[in-house]
Amino acid sequence: MKLNLDIVPLNSWLDNGKEPLIISGPCSAETEEQLLATAKLLAATGKVSVLRAGIWKPRTRPGEFEGIGSIGLEWLKRAKEETGLPTAIEVATAKHVEEALAAGVDILWVGARSTANPFTVQEIADALQGADVPVLVKNPVNPDLSLWIGALERINRAGIKKLGAIHRGFSSFEKTSFRNEPMWDLAIQLKTVAPELPIINDPSHICGNRELIPYISQKALDLDMQGLMIESHLDPSVAWTDAKQQVTPAALAELVDRLALRKADSDNPVFEDQLAVLRKDIDALDDVIIQKVGERMKIVEKIGEFKRDNSVTILQVSRWDEIVEKRTAIASALKLDKDFTVKLLELIHNESIRKQNEIMNTKTSVEA
Structure with a gap:
């Protein structure tokens, strides 16, 4: 927008x-x-x-x-x-x-x-x-x-x-x-x-x-x-x-x-060429990230169906704590900021909860 x-x-x-x-x-x-x-x-x-x-x-x-x-x-x-x-x-x-x-x-x-x-x-x-x-x-x-x-x-x-x-x-x-x-x-x-x-x-x-x-x-x-x-x-x-x-x-x-005043762009063609290459690499990685998140959500949907069919609650606090602990440890080793990692995990987790909630409130064909 x-x-x-x-x-x-x-x-x-x-x-x-x-x-x-x-x-x-x-x-x-x-x-x-x-x-x-x-x-x-x-x-x-x-x-x-x-x-x-x-x-x-x-x-x-x-x-x-x-x-x-x-x-x-x-x-x-x-x-x-x-x-x-x-x-x-x-x-x-x-x-x-x-x-x-x-x-x-x-x-x-x-x-x-x-x-x-x-x-x-x-x-x-x-x-x-x-x-x-x-x-x-x-x-x-x-x-x-x-x-x-x-x-x-x-x-x-x-x-x-x-x-x-x-x-x-x-x-x-x-x-x-x-x-x-x-x-x-x-x-x-x-x-x-x-x-x-x-x-x-x-x-x-x-x-x-x-x-x-x-x-x-x-x-x-x-x-x-x-x-x-x-x-x-x-x-x-x-x-x-x-x-x-x-x-x-x-x-x-x-x-x-x-204060250092830096330009929003550069007139140097060599700089622009190198920047274009790096941005292309970023674009390719972003595509992979989105694809992997999509694959993760497909598994989340299966988990939601399994929880629904077995009358298990959506939120599993112990599982969430385990995810945060393990992923932040990996992120720290990769020199990623802890707050950033937690926020990223929370975004993914919230979307997972949303998807599972939709599934929980959808009747199976047998129930229908």
Whole structure:
């Protein structure tokens, strides 16, 4: 499936010659002095294409700092005048959209909490009717690709052709080193169904701490994402929100300098020829894998018939544990990642259960 989005290329609405695109600025606009000082330092690095700042901050619990509000738009306007950097903010209501457009904000983005609610997205889309402004849509908090796609489609149908996505990671019950799990596969799926859609990575919100930002940033670029949104503060130690995930402008410049920017393809004919040979080998192996899975499922069907005829339950926990233990041991010897192996086995096992369940609920010719 390919998405039918009516959009224009990123370089047609933000052509500043810098690669990758770097959107940076404080998590929150706290004071006019803080915002202006940070903006000037970011502009001086020569690495930043767009200045971002949080004006309205949707917080998890009441009583936390929820943004400076509309007055911050005036500060942002002044920062743009003094640095020449286009500006970007998050909007979560129709009123936010109206005020941002009236203040001349250059780029708007829809936050993760808003993306998760189609009613909110539609309200924002309705407010955008007739506007000629770039809009970026963050992935929803929960790992739901359809919600993400739906939000992009709603904004696009409002007439917004300068459209992009922001990958900021997803909430997960599992506690890991990340604030939000990257779940790269969902971002890759979005690129697959909408290859023309620019995707910006937000390592600040994925990481939750500045130490991991370089790693996530490089991986995002290696997956052919078009840019990064990295939070930067004059002095992160005194930031009013998300202090641990913000970097200084100087640290941002150093981080960007260390990133390796790789091409999506190559003009080298020798490289292309060798790549074509390797891909042909991959295709042949993929064909064998699919064939073997098909053969496995034929045996699964026989097992299902045998269990049905002998009134045996579908799920055999001890057998599943045995499969996982043996196959992960083999996979480890072959230098395959354990998590990958378990996920692959689970996919095959779930399909096996589905097939056996169908057979269990099909009467034999004798019973009929």
